[in-house]
Amino acid sequence: MILYYDLHIHTALSPCADNDMTPNNIVNMALLKGLDVIAVTDHNSAENARAVIKAGEKAGLTVIAGMEIETSEEVHVLSLFPSADAAEEVQRQVYRSLPDAKNPENIFGSQLLFDESDNITGKNERLLLTATSLGITEVFRLVAAAGGIAIPSHVDRPSYSILSNLGFIPDELPLTAIELSKNISDKNEFYKMRPELKKYKAVFNSDAHSLGDISEKINFIDVLHNKPNEIIRFFG
């Protein structure tokens, strides 16, 4: 079956995302755009994943629990998990690896937590918008151990990307897929410059921080079932 996807969406838990990035707003916007599956991927946290999954279940949209983990090299890694439980298991390690500091809300923005009815249930007080002390190899290991998949975010971008920060993809990394940002209008032009990246599956996501930025019905995969595990397997 053909599934239209957007596997990189921030909720209002990410300080840099709009505060109307609530579970139901995201789910309904994704449905309006004609998507079949989305992933919620907040910075170093999956605390809103469960609420968005529940909102998705009610409305008929598959939602994958994810996280955008920042490695010690300041590389952003999109991590997708088979369940909220698996995401929260890795989240525990991520929290242990964050500095003991509070989010400066007046500078970065608030980190809102929701239930599945969009009620604000609290705020995450941790400084999430920063690097963990986990190296990229360790992040890949942790995500795989939880049954998930790690995909370097927006590899073509000049900041927080594996190519800008590490120069090239380390041979040792068990990498199967890379995310290309929407800055890339012509995939073939990009591959002409970086032919070594052709061997990885390419994922095109919105990295939406506001509702209007969620992907249109453009990018799709062809899989057997619309289930998180199946989508993880596709990119694995």
Added chain:
Amino acid sequence: MKISDLIEKLDLKLITRPDYTDKEVTGCYVCDLLSRVMSMAKQGDVWITVQTNLNIVAIASLTEAACIIVPEDIEVDYDTVLKANSKDVTILGSALDGYSLCVRLGALL
């Protein structure tokens, strides 16, 4: 000046094998974005970086930098040390920060 002189004058810790400390040091480059280092560092440079990922070894080889200095007593990944030893790359450690290292290096080079 040789790497061995640098180790002595800046009180650096030798993290990798001591075999290549007679290499000549001619300049310095400071940057943590490896994509930039790849195109900007020059042969003979001391490269100061807080990055300790495996890729620093390949980039030091590629640019023919004389050695890498990791500042602020940051621990270097074990895999990186192993790889540096196999690729003849010298990694040094310092308790100083990048700025303090540059000030001292500037007086020596």
